[in-house]
Structure formats: C-alpha cells, structure tokens
Amino acid sequence: MSQKQGISAMIAISLIPLVMVLGNSMLVPVLPTMKAKLHLSQFQVSLIITMFSLAAGIIIPVVGYLSDRFGRKLVIVPSLIVYGIGGIISGLAAWLMDNSYSVILLGRIIQGLGAAGTSPIAMALIGDLYSGAQESKALGINESSNGFGKILSPIIGSSIALITWFAVFFTFPVLCFLLALFVWFGVKEKKKAQGKPLPEYLTALKKIFKQKGKWLIPAFFVGSTGLFILFGILFYLSDVLEAIFKVDGILKGSILAIPLMGMVVTSYITGAKIKQNKPLIRKVMISGLVLLTASMFAVAFFKQIHLMIGLITIGSIGTGLLLPCLNTLITGAVEKAERGMITSLYGSVRFLGVAFGPPLFSWLMKISHKTVFFSMAGLCILTLILAFFMIKPGKTKKGAAGEKERLTTLFKKRVPTN
Structure with a gap:
C-alpha cells in the first residue's frame, strides 16, 4: 500500500466510527421536542435510543461472521447504505405521517442493523491492513474518532434541529451514502482467502475461546464496563x-465535552505509543483502571x-488509557x-454497555449521589481485579514470529560472519 493509499484508507476507516456514533448521540438534544410533538411518554422516547443499540448489539456477531467469510468492505458498504435508508424511513414518517411513532421506531431498528456492520468491522479491517506500531496507532485514531463523534454529535444535532426537529433523520443518509462511496473507492482491501464455512468457523471460534x-472474556467485560461508566x-x-x-444549551454541551475531550486526546496518544508492546499495554491498561477507580x-x-x-475528567482519561489497550489486545x-x-x-458487548448505562444510573440517582459513585467505584475495583489477574495474553503467532525475527537479527549483529 502506497503512502497516499494508506492515508486515504485511514481517513475513510476513521470516519466510520464517527458516523456510527452519530446514530444515538445526535438525536439526544432532539428527544424533548420529539416527545412534545408526538405526545410520547418518557419510556417511548427512550426506545428511540434503546432499540437502535439493541438491534446493533444483537446483529453484530452475524455481520462479523459475514465479514470474515466474504470481506470487510462487502459488509461495511452495504451496512452504511442500510443505516442511511433507516434514516430516510424515520424522517419521511415524521414529516408525512400523523401517527408516525411506530414507523420512526422501525426506521431506528433498521439503522441499528446497519450500524452493526460499521465500527466493529472497521476495527477488524484495521487489523487486516496494518501491523505493529501502525496497527496500534490506527486503533488509537479509530477510538479517538469515536470520541470526537460523541463530542460533536449534540452540537450538530441541536444545530440541524433549528431547521425542523426531524431534519436530523435526513442527515444520516447524506453522511452514510457519501462515506460508503469513500470506503468503496478509498480503501484497498488486501486479497484474502475465502473464510471458513459456518460449522468450521464455529469450531474455530470454540477453539479460540477454549485457548x-x-x-478474552474478562477483556470484553472490562471494555464494556468502561463505556457503561462513561455514558x-x-x-x-x-x-x-x-x-x-441550571446550565443548559451550548454551555451545557461544552461542559459535557470536557471529560470526553480528555478521553479522546488520551486515546489518540495511547494508541500511538503502546505499539505491540504487551508489557507496556498491560501497565497502561492497569493505570487507566486505577485512575478511573x-x-x-x-x-x-x-x-x-x-x-x-x-x-470525572481524570476518570475519562483513565478510560482513554484503557480502551486502545483492549482494542490492540483483542x-x-x-x-x-x-x-x-x-x-x-x-x-x-460495548453496545450493550452503552445501552444499559443511562437507565441503571437513573435508578441509582434516585437513591443518592454517593450511591452512584460508590457503586461505580466498586465496579471499577472488580474490573481492576479482573484485568490484573485475568487479562494476561500470551504472544500471538504474529507476535512470536516478530520476537523470533528480532532475536535472530540481534544475534547476527553480535556474531561476526566470514
């Protein structure tokens, strides 16, 4: 891959998580208006967010298999198109129908199905295209892009809603269709052998989890917990x-952006520095959890x-140390x-962590401020224990080969040849 192709691919891939995160975050400032216009209950409004996340969380393993079987781009590009179509359905329903809630919800479910094939598959594509320090840096950029999406989404959503409250739905197809074209033409996927048939594939996965x-399972839990606490x-x-x-509007959004900015900047720096150094990755990961706790x-x-x-910003910096390490290991x-x-x-698992964070925090908030944060501190201690004692990955085959090559080169340098 030439330098120009590499830059183009990295830009295209890094935009995927940014567009994905818009799916929920950009709608948040519009929800009160939607509730009033459509005469919805609080529970009905919450489903606009929840159904998107649940649909994505359930279907993600299926699209993961399809991406291994047929290729990453052949999953990502159609997924972006489906994501956009869901936005069109919700937008047209809100614009043209009197009782539009159920169709808006259907559009949101379709959007969730599309979102399933975006950011997680982009992470796998990074692993295919890059290696070593480049891979860690690319994963850090990917996580930072996700974070920037979280920062920008409420501002973008509020601005678009000035036109009309449902205009935000029509933003999704514009962004998704343009990005689908960029990924298709801007990312040159490495030629790979066709993936295993499903029975063989499941057997291989069973072997992976056995080994x-x-x-891996504690790593999944720790990553999900980090996002659960953040959201x-x-x-x-x-x-x-x-x-x-009594703070709202742009000032409120700016204050909320402070801890997110701490996470984003830290994620980028961490991804660039950790490379494939597993002892360093472990130290950084543990340090992040200590800060969060x-x-x-x-x-x-x-x-x-x-x-x-x-x-809270210090805790977000801890999350920014944690997530790129987990991404690289996984x-x-x-x-x-x-x-x-x-x-x-x-x-x-990350999607489910995001989905369950707000409702569970809402329940804890009814008890007391201390209950919220002592509960989270207890959960952090549990994840810290899991990370310290359980997340000890050995060398992957790629890592072992790299170490062998490094030692061979060192030996040749020290032993003169005739």
Whole structure:
C-alpha cells in the first residue's frame, strides 16, 4: 500500500466510527421536542435510543461472521447504505405521517442493523491492513474518532434541529451514502482467502475461546464496563447540570465535552505509543483502571461542579488509557480469518454497555449521589481485579514470529560472519 493509499484508507476507516456514533448521540438534544410533538411518554422516547443499540448489539456477531467469510468492505458498504435508508424511513414518517411513532421506531431498528456492520468491522479491517506500531496507532485514531463523534454529535444535532426537529433523520443518509462511496473507492482491501464455512468457523471460534477465553472474556467485560461508566456518568452529569446548576444549551454541551475531550486526546496518544508492546499495554491498561477507580471514589465526596468536572475528567482519561489497550489486545488475539467475529463480539458487548448505562444510573440517582459513585467505584475495583489477574495474553503467532525475527537479527549483529 502506497503512502497516499494508506492515508486515504485511514481517513475513510476513521470516519466510520464517527458516523456510527452519530446514530444515538445526535438525536439526544432532539428527544424533548420529539416527545412534545408526538405526545410520547418518557419510556417511548427512550426506545428511540434503546432499540437502535439493541438491534446493533444483537446483529453484530452475524455481520462479523459475514465479514470474515466474504470481506470487510462487502459488509461495511452495504451496512452504511442500510443505516442511511433507516434514516430516510424515520424522517419521511415524521414529516408525512400523523401517527408516525411506530414507523420512526422501525426506521431506528433498521439503522441499528446497519450500524452493526460499521465500527466493529472497521476495527477488524484495521487489523487486516496494518501491523505493529501502525496497527496500534490506527486503533488509537479509530477510538479517538469515536470520541470526537460523541463530542460533536449534540452540537450538530441541536444545530440541524433549528431547521425542523426531524431534519436530523435526513442527515444520516447524506453522511452514510457519501462515506460508503469513500470506503468503496478509498480503501484497498488486501486479497484474502475465502473464510471458513459456518460449522468450521464455529469450531474455530470454540477453539479460540477454549485457548484464550480465560483472558478474552474478562477483556470484553472490562471494555464494556468502561463505556457503561462513561455514558452513565455523562447522563448523570447532564441531569445535574440542568436540574441543580441550571446550565443548559451550548454551555451545557461544552461542559459535557470536557471529560470526553480528555478521553479522546488520551486515546489518540495511547494508541500511538503502546505499539505491540504487551508489557507496556498491560501497565497502561492497569493505570487507566486505577485512575478511573480513584476518580469514581473521590467524586462521591464532592458536589461542587468544578471538582466534579475535574475528577470525572481524570476518570475519562483513565478510560482513554484503557480502551486502545483492549482494542490492540483483542484485534491481535486471533488470526485474520476469525478476527471479524471476535471484534464484532467485542463491539456487541460495548453496545450493550452503552445501552444499559443511562437507565441503571437513573435508578441509582434516585437513591443518592454517593450511591452512584460508590457503586461505580466498586465496579471499577472488580474490573481492576479482573484485568490484573485475568487479562494476561500470551504472544500471538504474529507476535512470536516478530520476537523470533528480532532475536535472530540481534544475534547476527553480535556474531561476526566470514
């Protein structure tokens, strides 16, 4: 791959998680207006977000298999098109129908099905196209792009809603169709052998989890927990800013962006620095969890807005240290033939973590501020224990080969030849 092709591919791939995250985050500021216009209950409004995430979480393992069987681009591009079609269905229903809620919900489910084939498969594609330090850097950019999407989405959604509240639905197809073209023509996928038939494939996956499940399953849980806490805390902070401190609008969005920015910048730097150094990856991962645990415990004792934002930002930096490490370990855990399924399973678990964060935090908030953060500190301690004692991946075949090559080169340098 030439340098120009590599840059084009990296830009295209990094835009995939950004567009994916718009699916929920861009609608959040529009939900109160939607509730009033369509005369919905709070539960009905919540389904606009929940059904998208659940549809994606359920279907992700299927598209992961398809990407391993037939290729990444052949899954990503149609998925982006389906994602856009779902937006058109929801937008037209809101615009032209009187009782449009059920059709809007159907469009959101279709969007979720499309979203399933975007970011998780992009992670597997990175593993196919890049190796070593380039792979870690690309995964860090991928995670940062996801974070930038979270930062920009509420601002973009609020701006588009100034036209009309349902205009946001028509934004999805424009972005998705353009990105589908960019990925199709801008990413040159490496030629690969056709994937295994399903029975063989499932047997191979069973073997992977038998060999590596001892650390892969805890890694999935830790990654999901990191996003569960991140989105739950943002949900909590959003409510507190408006209900207690009377902060809303652009100022509120800017404050919420502070911890997210901490995560995004840290993710990018971490991805660029960790490379394939597994001892370093482990240290960085543990450090991130220690920061997250300490911040959750400390926030429990303070309700002053400046202290809360500062401490929560420290926790988000911990998440930014954690996620690129997990991404690198998980994408490098298996051979390319099964990588799509493994990263898709991980993506599915991440989606579910995001989906359950806000409702569970809502329940804890009814008890007390301390209950919220002591509960999260306890969960962080559990994940820290799991990470410390369970996530100890050995060398992958690729890593072992690289180490052998490094030692051979070192030996040749030290032993003179005739």
